[in-house]
Amino acid sequence: MKNVLTPIQMSVVDKNTAYNGIPTLVLMENAGSQIANYIKENYPNHKKISIYVGSGGNGGDGLVVARHLLNYGYKIRLFILFDPRNIKHPDTQLNYAAIEKIAQADGNLKLYKIRDSTQLKPDNSDIIIDAILGTGVRSKLREPISKAVDTINYSPAIVISVDIPTGLNPTDGSTPDKQVIPQTTLTLHKKKTGLIKAQKTYTGDVVVLDIGIPKISELYTGLGDLLKIHKPKPDSHKNQNGSILIIGSNKDYIGAVVFAATAALTQHVDLVYIVVPEKSAPIIKQYNPEFIVRSTPGDTLTDESYDMISDLIEKVDAILIGSGSGVDVRTGKLFNHIIKSVDKPVVIDADALKLVDIENTRNKKVIITPHVHEFMTFTDEKLPDMMDEKIELLQKLSDEYNLTILLKGVVDIITTQKDYKLNNTGNAGMTMGGTGDILAGLTCALVTKTDSLFDAASIAAFIIGYAADKAQKEHGDYYSIDDIFNNIKKIEGI
Incomplete structure (x- = not known):
């Protein structure tokens, strides 16, 4: 099996995993849980965390991270960079509905629905998690995502990207517009080709997290x-x-x-x-x-x-x-x-x-x-x-x-x-x-x-x-x- 995958190869593996009986919702849950565990083990005293999420699968991972970190005693600010009515990813829809209910009952979770770039202010959190686009970037970033990238990069916080830094081309490692500059990228299942081709300055340390994808999803057709x-x-x-x-x-x-x-x-x-x-x-x-x-x-x-x-x-x-x-x-x-x-x-x-x-x-x-x-x-x-x-x-x-x-x-x-x-x-x-x-x-x-x-x-x-x-x-x-x-x-x- 390959140690590095292109984005399309990763999509193939994801869909083959579902074909083999493991729903993508389970993979999203596993991803969020693993990311939260990594943060708990490596940053136990950095209790103030901001998570910036997009509307796709990467954002869904971020929503799961928020839920788990909340249970670990962290204070979470969740910046929603999309209109919830426009979520197309069904797993992200489910996790957004859950996190909205949790936010109404738990004061340690604050939800910020960003409709305009002017709503984004300087961020002084201990840790920022970038769960905006992942492998979804192909061209110039639209607002409010573009402003969110600036906000993250100007912050003194430790920055952690989920799977791929937002703005980095996941295939060739180029930056078509601008990108999040993380200290660490927590990539899921396997490294992506863009992470290998990009300079470390643009990816930080790359850590691969196991999210429970079985070997047959790569070895067998589906x-x-x-x-x-x-x-x-x-x-x-x-x-x-x-x-x-x-x-x-x-x-x-x-x-x-x-x-x-x-x-x-x-x-x-x-x-x-x-x-x-x-x-x-x-x-x-x-x-x-x-x-x-x-x-x-x-x-x-x-x-x-x-x-x-x-x-x-x-x-x-x-x-x-x-x-x-x-x-x-x-x-x-x-x-x-x-x-x-x-x-x-x-x-x-x-x-x-x-x-x-x-x-x-x-x-x-x-x-x-x-x-x-x-x-x-x-x-x-x-x-x-x-x-x-x-x-x-x-x-x-x-x-x-x-x-x-x-x-x-x-x-x-x-x-x-x-x-x-x-x-x-x-x-x-x-x-x-x-x-x-x-x-x-x-x-x-x-x-x-x-x-x-x-x-x-x-x-x-x-x-x-x-x-x-x-x-x-x-x-x-x-x-x-x-x-x-x-x-x-x-x-x-x-």
Whole structure:
């Protein structure tokens, strides 16, 4: 697991933790409790504390801190830098409602609802806690937050920031406008990249607090991983949201490219090109008018069509080879030619795993999606039985050939040279024909929608397994391919 996370990676972990049964409200409570304990242990005699809170999750953490410190005997002034009616974070809403009731009954908690910058006065507290923005900053600070930052920085108090100092870019460590300058930053779960890239002058001492996130939230895929999928920009136009090429399906396996292409369209790629032998083309065209079908002469794919295929490759962002292609040696010559010649991402699936020489994939942008037997055929390696030994072997091969490997199994293993992830969605019903083609199509499409081949493969494995699990709950073990597609379309975030 990584010791440093980007803000989006942290959001993925948070959402995966909720997916694994630990609500975000629990994480907020844990964070606030840990921060309060840190202050109690390190500053037992600094009894006057001001907490400046924003309306997001960082502010919610600050509200929990206030509640716990109050119980420890501290006197708390809470500066609310937002209109409570505009709180969008549900956990912050709950904690604000609680703290408002407590303030009415406990004289050691003073609530200040700041609507105007002029309401902020010099602060002579012993400690100031900055729980305003955290990872939410991206540009110029608005009022009254901007004035609050000045108030905090001009104070003689000890300043402690929650997770990220307000105003510091959590990704690159820059300061777009102004920022809180803390003596200490109490960051949650893992250090953020911005804290590593910024000078210590702007972060103070960085202390990592454990807030109870289980390891599986990082090691296994979950709904949080869908946050990595790029959403279309409002002003985007055709061919800016991904285009792919699928090469396969001889006359005996026409359904393979249909399943793969249909899966790709669920990820909202703009264009799906398909190249198949001429005997397959008329049937495939009938399935969906969105398919852009091109045919090659004869009843199998051969290298004689490389020039035509090369022209299509120039138009697309990613390529999938092998879906229903058959294992004719002439097809193998074409596939190896493509791998050696192309500098774009290529997903190698199904029959192509029996035809492509692994040496041709060296230092290319390749994802392979084998099951166990295909893996052994492609790599000439025997898989160990133990999970940790499997991961070690896959990462060794990923490193040697610069491959992204998605090994299908009861638990899918996805590896690159440095990373690995596990996926435990899916069930025995997925042994039906076509599920591998769906996975390959999803993977190819997601290459155009994510920042890495690793993310594309990991998310694809999660999506098809998650949809299949939903289908099994609805229909039992004997669900259909259509049931999987219907559930893919229902997944929020794609």
